[in-house]
Amino acid sequence: MDLYTIPVKNVRGVGTQKTEELLLIGIQTVAQLIEYYPFRYEDYQLRDLTEVKNGEKITVQGTIYSEPLLQMYGKTKSRLTCKVVVENFFVTAVWFNRHFLKDKLKLGQEIILTGKWDQGRRHLSVSESEFPGQGTTRIGTLQPVYSVAGPITQQWMRKTMMQAFSQFGEMIEENLPQDLKLKHNFLPRKQAIYHIHHPVDITEGKHARARVVYEEFFFFQLKIQAYRALSRSKAEGSAFAVDLPAVRAFVRALPFVLTDSQKHVIGEIMHDLQQPYSMNRLLQGDVGSGKTIVAAVALFAVIRTGAQGALMVPTEILAEQHYRSLTRLFEPYGISVGLLTGSLTERIRRGIISSLQTGELQILIGTHALIQEDVYFHNLGLVVIDEQHRFGVQQRSILRRKGLHPDVLTMTATPIPRTLAITAYGDMDVSSLRELPKGRKPIRTYSVNHNMLERVLGFISREVLAGRQAYLICPLIEESEKVDVQNAMDLHAQLTQHFPDFRVGLLHGRLPTVEKDHVMREFSENKIQVLVSTTVIEVGVDVPNATIMVVYDAQRFGLSQLHQLRGRVGRGEHASYCILIAEAKSEVSKERLKVMTETNDGFEIARRDLELRGPGDYFGTKQSGLPEFRLADLVSDFEVLELARDDVAELLMRTDFWTGLEYLAFRQFLQREQIFGEGLID
Known part of the structure; x- marks a missing residue:
């Protein structure tokens, strides 16, 4: 037996009742108990009062100087006070609802107090107190604080954790390769886990935590990288004979110069296209960073080999924009581009599908219409998915199955920090466009309160009279009793009156698709000058003449x-x-x-957003797919994540990892995690 199979009831002091209570917090085995780490520590180390800030929690030792005074409020509430001499100061110690301590507080007695310090009044609101010499003392220690629920107390958890170590500590096995342990100077696993629960000081606790955080990331990376390595070894996909001189000539003929970032990403994609496995690459770049032209170069490279390409986008407006721009781009090269959306007539739709099946149509751009059952490709080689977060996993999968293991390039204008890209998109290669094309002007951002509204409307009026256009975004479609925020319908009515000489449009999610497309088309043609909308316009709208974005609430x-x-x-x-x-x-x-007014960098904004919200909320808890780490934190520990990723990549390249006896335990771990599918390895 090992710690992962020994029931927690085998720990002395854990009876039937406590076994059931531990189950509620996910603890069934001894291993799960020992790996139930504290989320913080109570610091009981003595502090000098002259160094303590107001409101801080401190532990002090002193002598009781005055008789305790008890004040009762009703039958159960009370306030107990007495003077205590600490260092050379008189401190008023205050206990709330601890009237039973009155008889224990004796003049001249030594006492240890922990609580919140009020510097101005020299008051200490006591949360814990103890008397030296009467049993064990916490003074000078860091005490672990666990996430407990129900009848389980911190004191019981600490005591039970010590008992578990006493009984089963010797069974904690090392689980990292010896060379990596030495390389990073890690503590032995048993010692690291013990010091996380019982650190002598902060430095020791940090050293122990670093070892366990690395370990968690190491095994996660081992799973995703082994899966990718084994998937690629099956050689599913087509190795395209890319005509690199033709691709270079295509790039040189563009009416603008690519950024270094674009050139680097194109190089990565060209390398992938020539490999015998299916490319699965995520291209993330800020708004306006030039993702579309990178996709166009990839499509050109694939079309030149005789295969077809597909580009799926979330809205008809965006599909039409891409259709127009790619048609202009590819026309001189004789490459045919088609558009498939839900609003086409049946006759036109049948003609497009027919030419797609014969191979006459080389690139098809469309919305969800691309994944309908009767849409077949002659030889689909590359799938490009724009704004990938707008499509579900199943929808993306259906489009991939339209070809025989086509290469896939997904794009997003919602960049995420590299640490999360490594984790959330573990089965994908991630490319990032970090530069904006030259000449793109930074957007000036201002934060104002509602009493500045008249000035804002005056500014909009001046811009529209100069020939420009404006968006005004509201959080709600219509008025709500629950929240007092601006809604699109009321604002549209108000602005229609305020701007009698301008045309004010209204756009929101409840409008039929045809009507939404009509409004957006009129705005893009400047037939509507001011557009009131909800966040439905967040992606997929390109109106170069719009210069003002106002966001209410x-x-x-x-x-x-x-x-x-x-x-x-x-x-x-x-x-x-x-x-x-x-x-x-x-x-x-x-x-x-503050962040919005300070930077236009989408990657920096994504990093700050992650810090403010945390990874679960950042992605949306339900669909995040993020792993639950016991101790590791994706935000603060991202450097350790990258370290573990690089170590695992190096490890998997070794022949002895797949065959050597010293790595057998790791291969067995991958087997248990079903990384190998049906193919067992010795």
């Missing part, structure tokens, strides 16, 4: 969403502005608005 939006909305302007030659109208009350809301 901006405190209700996440950072990445605000940045995406801001990205709808600044697409043309004119200076652009983003105005956030907000009444931020919470510190998080204030910080979001």
